Amino acid sequence: MLWADKYRPKDFSNLDYYKEQAANLKNLTKDGDFPHLLMYGPLGAGKKTRIMCILRELFGPGVERLKMEVMNFITPSNKKLEIMTINSSHHIEVNPSDVGIYDRVVVMDIIKNVAQSQQLNANATRDFKVIVLTDVDALTKDAQHALRRTMEKYISNCRIILCATSVSRVIPAIRSRCLCIRIPAPTEETIIEILQNTCKKEDLKLPSELAKRIAEVSNRNLRRALLICEACKVEQYPFTDNQKVPEPDWQVFIKKTADKILQNQSVETLSKVREDLYELLTNDIPSDIIFKTMLGELLKKCDASISARVVEEAARHEHRMAQGNKAIFHLESFVVKFMYIYQSMMQEMFAEF
Amino acid sequence: MDTTKKIKQWKAFDFGPLTKKDSPKSTYSSKEINVSNKNISKPFVVRKSFNFHEKLSPKSISELAVHPKKIQEVEEWFKWNVCQNKSETSKFLLLSGPTGSGKTATVSVLCNILDISISEWVNPIDQEYEYRGMKQIDYFIEFLSESKYNSLFETSRRNRITLVKDFPNIVIQNPEQFFEILESCKYKTRQPIIFICTEASTARLNLQRTLFPDEILQKFDVTHISFNACAPSLMKIALKRAQELVKSNSDIFKQPSSRIIDAILASADGDIRNAMNQFHMATLLGCEDLPMTKIKSEEKSTKRKRPKDEHKLNSMTKDQNLGLFHGLGRVLNPKRRLIGTSWRLSHNIETLVDEFSGQPQTFASFLFENYLKYFGDITDVAKSAEVLSYSARFFENWERNETLVFALWISVLGLMIFNEHRVSKWTPIRAPTKIKTNRIQKELNVELNPEDYFYYNIIKKSDKYHRFKLES
Numbered sequence: 001m002l003w004a005d006k007y008r009p010k011d012f013s014n015l016d017y018y019k020e021q022a023a024n025l026k027n028l029t030k031d032g033d034f035p036h037l038l039m040y041g042p043l044g045a046g047k048k049t050r051i052m053c054i055l056r057e058l059f060g061p062g063v064e065r066l067k068m069e070v071m072n073f074i075t076p077s078n079k080k081l082e083i084m085t086i087n088s089s090h091h092i093e094v095n096p097s098d099v100g101i102y103d104r105v106v107v108m109d110i111i112k113n114v115a116q117s118q119q120l121n122a123n124a125t126r127d128f129k130v131i132v133l134t135d136v137d138a139l140t141k142d143a144q145h146a147l148r149r150t151m152e153k154y155i156s157n158c159r160i161i162l163c164a165t166s167v168s169r170v171i172p173a174i175r176s177r178c179l180c181i182r183i184p185a186p187t188e189e190t191i192i193e194i195l196q197n198t199c200k201k202e203d204l205k206l207p208s209e210l211a212k213r214i215a216e217v218s219n220r221n222l223r224r225a226l227l228i229c230e231a232c233k234v235e236q237y238p239f240t241d242n243q244k245v246p247e248p249d250w251q252v253f254i255k256k257t258a259d260k261i262l263q264n265q266s267v268e269t270l271s272k273v274r275e276d277l278y279e280l281l282t283n284d285i286p287s288d289i290i291f292k293t294m295l296g297e298l299l300k301k302c303d304a305s306i307s308a309r310v311v312e313e314a315a316r317h318e319h320r321m322a323q324g325n326k327a328i329f330h331l332e333s334f335v336v337k338f339m340y341i342y343q344s345m346m347q348e349m350f351a352e353f
Numbered sequence: 354m355d356t357t358k359k360i361k362q363w364k365a366f367d368f369g370p371l372t373k374k375d376s377p378k379s380t381y382s383s384k385e386i387n388v389s390n391k392n393i394s395k396p397f398v399v400r401k402s403f404n405f406h407e408k409l410s411p412k413s414i415s416e417l418a419v420h421p422k423k424i425q426e427v428e429e430w431f432k433w434n435v436c437q438n439k440s441e442t443s444k445f446l447l448l449s450g451p452t453g454s455g456k457t458a459t460v461s462v463l464c465n466i467l468d469i470s471i472s473e474w475v476n477p478i479d480q481e482y483e484y485r486g487m488k489q490i491d492y493f494i495e496f497l498s499e500s501k502y503n504s505l506f507e508t509s510r511r512n513r514i515t516l517v518k519d520f521p522n523i524v525i526q527n528p529e530q531f532f533e534i535l536e537s538c539k540y541k542t543r544q545p546i547i548f549i550c551t552e553a554s555t556a557r558l559n560l561q562r563t564l565f566p567d568e569i570l571q572k573f574d575v576t577h578i579s580f581n582a583c584a585p586s587l588m589k590i591a592l593k594r595a596q597e598l599v600k601s602n603s604d605i606f607k608q609p610s611s612r613i614i615d616a617i618l619a620s621a622d623g624d625i626r627n628a629m630n631q632f633h634m635a636t637l638l639g640c641e642d643l644p645m646t647k648i649k650s651e652e653k654s655t656k657r658k659r660p661k662d663e664h665k666l667n668s669m670t671k672d673q674n675l676g677l678f679h680g681l682g683r684v685l686n687p688k689r690r691l692i693g694t695s696w697r698l699s700h701n702i703e704t705l706v707d708e709f710s711g712q713p714q715t716f717a718s719f720l721f722e723n724y725l726k727y728f729g730d731i732t733d734v735a736k737s738a739e740v741l742s743y744s745a746r747f748f749e750n751w752e753r754n755e756t757l758v759f760a761l762w763i764s765v766l767g768l769m770i771f772n773e774h775r776v777s778k779w780t781p782i783r784a785p786t787k788i789k790t791n792r793i794q795k796e797l798n799v800e801l802n803p804e805d806y807f808y809y810n811i812i813k814k815s816d817k818y819h820r821f822k823l824e825s
């Protein structure tokens with residue numbers, strides 16, 4: 001088992017940071033009930049951990065007996081869908097965006113199924129079940145509207161916890177029906193502290209310099225920090241201060257792609273870049289992260305005089321990308337735009353000489 | 354008395370002005386009328402009675418200008434679903450194909466051979482308008498569900514089918530209603546129904562697409578047999594048969610020259626009905642040769658063997674049907690013509706866009722996949738990519754076809770206009786890349802984002818997840 005999962009806090013008292021918020025959440029569930037929740041915050045901040053804490057607080061340790069189950073759905077056009085769910089006897093967790101544009105069917109059917117089955121167990125602690133939907137910001141508009149309606153209809157015997165990285169893509173109608181809770185990323189100091197604690201539990205000695213560097217590379221993503229730390233341990237132990245901290249391969253890959261763009265602005269380069277982008281996308285690297293990393297790399301090396309224009313173009317393309325689901329069109333368009341801006345700047349510079 | 358009066362008035366129409374018939378009404382007997390009728394029509398009698406097309410219409414399987422495999426396919430369907438009295442048979446057959454590919458002819462010939470009677474639906478003329486009396490659609494439903502009664506004229510035949518070629522208008526406007534009718538037919542009717550849809554280039558007219566989408570075909574277990582355009586070799590045989598017919602009736606027809614036959618073959622474009630009509634016209638006595646135009650012979654394609662002077666009949670030109678590749682070529686390799694100092698695109702964009710309005714997304718993704726290879730300058734690409742990115746936004750609203758067509762317009766125009774430094778070299782067209790995410794089975798108690806797969810690979814020393822190649 002990975003450290004990140006092994007040492008995940010199981011209840012509110014074990015949480016390492018945001019103790020005050022934890023106390024509030026505990027209070028929220030004190031009466032045995034709570035409104036629909038929308039947890040949002042960056043990756044690796046601890047949204048899922050807190051959701052599990054809430055569930056444990058409500059239902060007791062029964063929520064930890066998890067099993068995987070494949071659920072089947074049939075779309076109105078008779079297409080069969082399969083989706084993986086994780087459930088206990090008290091809750092069900094599903095990521096509807098796994099099925100792409102058919103997410104609406106999944107959202108509606110799951111909620112209906114759960115809401116219509118009453119808890120048979122007489123000494124059940126609560127008379128409702130909890131549905132955890134992850135990656136809500138990746139849901140299509142259609143599914144979000146369906147969710148809004150079903151959410152209202154079945155409030156009597158199910159509660160919904162939504163989990164998202166950003167609320168900007170969640171429609172206001174859903175936001176207003178939920179209690180929105182933001183979980184910010186932990187600070188680097190907190191991460192260092194947690195890394196040290198974890199290593200102590202594993203009987204390892206982590207030099208503070210290395211811990212600091214890991215925290216920096218992790219980009220305030222606690223899960224990633226723990227994974228990096230574990231990867232470091234696999235690569236070289238005992239730790240040394242100046243040990244190499246592995247950088248994710250996709251990040252290096254994007255860097256290389258950015259270098260290609262900066263070296264040569266031509267149609268041939270563009271078709272190579274397109275292949276790279278396809279490779280990233282087919283391997284599930286989220287398009288917004290590709291975009292962000294790419295922009296960062298490009299800005300690092302380009303002249304300050306054009307960076308304002310580049311960022312402006314990036315903003316426009318990113319906005320379009322976020323609204324649609326054909327990322328490659330917008331990514332490529334941005335790359336060409338950058339090439340064009342960069343090339344014309346270079347030409348002007350040469351003209352001055 | 355009353356009846357004779359009626360007859361007389363009816364016949365009077367043929368004879369001319371009423372004033373001439375001043376003799377007493379009662380003296381006319383029906384016999385006399387018949388006689389006079391014959392006398393008048395005598396000069397035309399020979400030609401009128403010779404129904405060229407009826408003589409020529411295929412009577413046996415060997416005479417059909419359809420590929421034998423297709424005929425066999427249809428025949429098997431008939432044998433299986435009509436001739437055998439089984440309960441679990443498919444009730445619907447859909448025949449589709451371009452005009453004049455022999456869909457109806459195949460059905461009628463096979464029915465003749467297999468001793469099946471056809472009852473065909475013909476749209477009634479709406480005299481009672483929608484709000485009064487039965488609507489056209491009600492008649493349609495009634496026809497489909499109650500056509501179990503035998504025809505008054507033929508009683509001997511055991512098996513019957515219903516043929517629908519002429520779809521009621523309301524059904525075209527609103528396909529949902531048609532699906533409901535199919536649903537009810539599935540349970541109500543006892544005899545199989547054959548639908549014949551002619552392929553059309555424009556999306557709105559393509560009945561096969563609107564009335565029989567794939568899920569409907571699946572849902573109602575509709576057998577779909579699609580006909581191809583009539584092959585030139587088959588058409589040649591059919592024309593030979595026609596020539597023989599003309600030869601044996603040389604008193605009323607003239608034998609058309611072989612040049613005309615070749616021209617008909619060259620310009621028929623797989624439409625046998627059209628070819629036959631042209632042939633008929635060419636054989637008429639007292640007509641001059643049909644006007645023809647020479648086809649531009651392409652000097653480059655020396656490899657292909659083709660007769661040097663090919664001609665096309667002027668009267669046979671019809672709307673050209675562009676294939677996908679042809680259409681892509683037009684967009685990616687835009688031809689321009691100069692008008693003074695400015696230029697125009699030399700092809701009609703409207704027909705081009707209209708052609709692909711049936712599946713705008715597919716066409717757009719084909720364009721996106723291939724456009725780079727035809728551009729020579731990064732500035733042009735920047736403009737076109739921007740346009741494609743815009744139109745991709747519109748393609749998200751796939752609920753309304755109008756928006757999609759609009760988006761297609763934008764992308765087509767953008768690609769055609771901004772391509773200032775065109776690269777003309779042969780490049781194979783590639784199908785759009787499908788981004789299928791490799792969703793790997795999740796594991797219990799292991800939570801990983803795709804960004805962190807790399808670390809998992811290191812920790813577990815496995816190659817479970819993709820590693821990006823970094824050396825180059």
